[in-house]
Amino acid sequence: MTLRDVxxxxxxxxxxxxxxLSAIPTGAFLTNKWSGETAEQIWKWRYVYAVLVYLACIPGIFAVTLNIYLFxxxxQSVWDMNLVVQVFxxxxxxxxLTLIRRKIPFDxxxxxxxxxxxMTLIAALIGVLWLIDRTRIYAVSYIPFVYLLIGFVTLLVLIRFAWSRLF
Incomplete structure (x- = not known):
């Protein structure tokens, strides 16, 4: 069975x-209602929020990565998008994440x-692979591998810094 078959x-x-997938934000909404109002009450529910974050982010990150790869x-044309797998x-x-952010800081x-x-690692890896794909570095290259490695690490640090400043 291939990924296309799935x-x-x-x-x-x-x-x-x-x-x-609808059960996850519904669970976040209900957890927001049941977790209370004080910091102590909300603190007791932090592991429930962690499970909800992972349940939402794993398919979401996969869908974002899949979309970036396909495009x-x-x-792939935007008109050929599979809304169930790629957008939902x-x-x-x-x-x-919006519902959880209203109740508890992500920290x-x-x-x-x-x-x-x-997510930063995935973004950096896709960026480097896209750069290699566009410049055809893998075909013929006079650039030493150490310079490519330094460029990748620099790109990773820049993306991580931008991500931390954004959120």
Missing amino acids: FQAISAQPALLFML LFER PILTMIAT YVPGFGKLSGF
């Missing part, structure tokens, strides 16, 4: 994915820093 199977039954490398997980992630959610670091 996406076609999911697209054939979109209601199941819709229900599963940059495969040259991103909307779920945004809605869940207090356990493991959120690891997610942002993972």
Whole structure:
């Protein structure tokens, strides 16, 4: 079974994915209602928020990465987007993070820093792969590998710095 087969199977039954992904922001909304108002009460619910963040961000990050890959490398048209697989997980992630952010700062959610670091790594890797794809460095190169490695590390640091300033 290929990834394309999985996406076609999911697209054939979109209601199941819709229900599963809709449950995550609904869970965040209900957790916001039940977690209380004081900092002590909210603090007790931080691991529930962490689970909700991971449940929303893993498919959302995958969908963002898939979209970037399909548009940059495969040259997929916007008109050919699969809304169930490519758009709905991103909307779920945004809605869940927005609901959670209203109740608790992300600094207090356990493991959120690891997610942002993972997203930074993915962004840097895609950026480097896109640069290599566009410049055809892999075909013939007189650039020493050390310079490419230094460029990748610099790009990673710049993206990480920009990400931390953005959020």
